[in-house]
Amino acid sequence: ALLHHEVFLRIDDPDKPGTPIAAAVFMPMVEGTGLADAVDRAVIARVIEDIGNGLYPGAVAVNISPHSLAADGMLDWLLERLRGRADVASRLILEVPEYGAAAHIAELELWRIRLAAFGVAVSLDHFGKGFSAFAFLRKVKVDYLKIDGSFVRDLATQDDNRFLLRTIIDIGHGLDMRVIAEAVESEDEWQLLQSIGVDGGRGY
Numbered sequence: 001a002l003l004h005h006e007v008f009l010r011i012d013d014p015d016k017p018g019t020p021i022a023a024a025v026f027m028p029m030v031e032g033t034g035l036a037d038a039v040d041r042a043v044i045a046r047v048i049e050d051i052g053n054g055l056y057p058g059a060v061a062v063n064i065s066p067h068s069l070a071a072d073g074m075l076d077w078l079l080e081r082l083r084g085r086a087d088v089a090s091r092l093i094l095e096v097p098e099y100g101a102a103a104h105i106a107e108l109e110l111w112r113i114r115l116a117a118f119g120v121a122v123s124l125d126h127f128g129k130g131f132s133a134f135a136f137l138r139k140v141k142v143d144y145l146k147i148d149g150s151f152v153r154d155l156a157t158q159d160d161n162r163f164l165l166r167t168i169i170d171i172g173h174g175l176d177m178r179v180i181a182e183a184v185e186s187e188d189e190w191q192l193l194q195s196i197g198v199d200g201g202r203g204y
Contacts, residue, residue, distance in 0.1 A: 003180070003200045004059035004093060007047055009039075027065065037071035040064045048081055051088045061093040061123060061144075066100030069107040075114060082118050090119035093144065097125045105139050112142060126182070128168060137171060145172040146202070149183025155192055162196065169197045 009027075010020035030039050047062050068074050082089040094115070101108050101124065112122045123144035124137075128151055137145075147168055151161050165181070172179040181193050184201035193201055 002058060003178075004061050005056050006061040006095075006202070007043070007063070009043055009063065023063070031065055031067050034067075036065035036067040037074050040068045041074070041077065044078065045081065048085075048088055048092070051091055052085065056091070059091045059093055059121070061095050063095045063097075063125060066096055066104050069096065069101070069104040069111060075111055079114060079118065082120065086119055089115075093121040093123050095123040095125040095144075095146070098127045098148075101140070108140055112140065128164070137175065141175060142177060144180060145177045146180045146182055147198075149181075152181050152183045152189060152193070155189055162192075165193070165198070166196050173197070 009023040011026060013019040013021050027036070027039075030036050044062060044064070047060055050056065051060060082092075094111075096108060108122075115122060121143035123146060124140070124142045125146045126148040127145050128148045145168070147165065151165055151168075155161055155165070169179045178199045179197075180200040180202060181198050182202050184190050184193060184203050190201055
């Protein structure tokens with residue numbers, strides 16, 4: 001069953017029209033120039049409009065930069081866009097990468113609390129990539145936990161990865177989070193992940 005859609009941000013390569021450039025390539029430059037919240041506003045506004053127009057049949061996850069969590073007026077802007085639109089807000093999921101969100105714990109918790117009142121879910125993306133991952137979970141209560149793909153690759157032959165995955169899944173479930181595995185590329189991996197309790201998976 002489909003849990004939700006996820007929006008991937010791309011821009012057109014100015015030197016090769018029609019060729020997309022992935023967010024992982026251009027977002028570091030965007031963040032370095034202080035434009036992350038401007039990009040996130042544009043993307044979120046578009047997604048809110050698309051949800052309202054019925055483009056997506058279910059919930060939609062949107063990745064946002066950790067820098068946007070601390071941007072002046074960003075949260076108030078978002079709440080204003082969602083005010084009176086419970087049907088849209090309840091289908092919006094905001095994803096923040098764990099390795100960047102760790103620097104903005106207080107802001108992330110504020111976002112989570114205020115957004116929850118509107119029905120918006122918050123997801124922690126690429127979980128486990130940072131050294132502070134488990135300590136981080138004690139401080140932030142999110143709705144979804146997306147396990148970094150590095151734990152999933154070669155799962156069938158890596159006992160250590162299976163142990164770590166079971167641990168993450170158990171902790172996530174203990175904190176009432178839905179746990180999703182990233183980088184699931186084969187039926188065998190998917191069956192193995194289901195056997196250890198994962199709630200969902202996402203391929204490339």
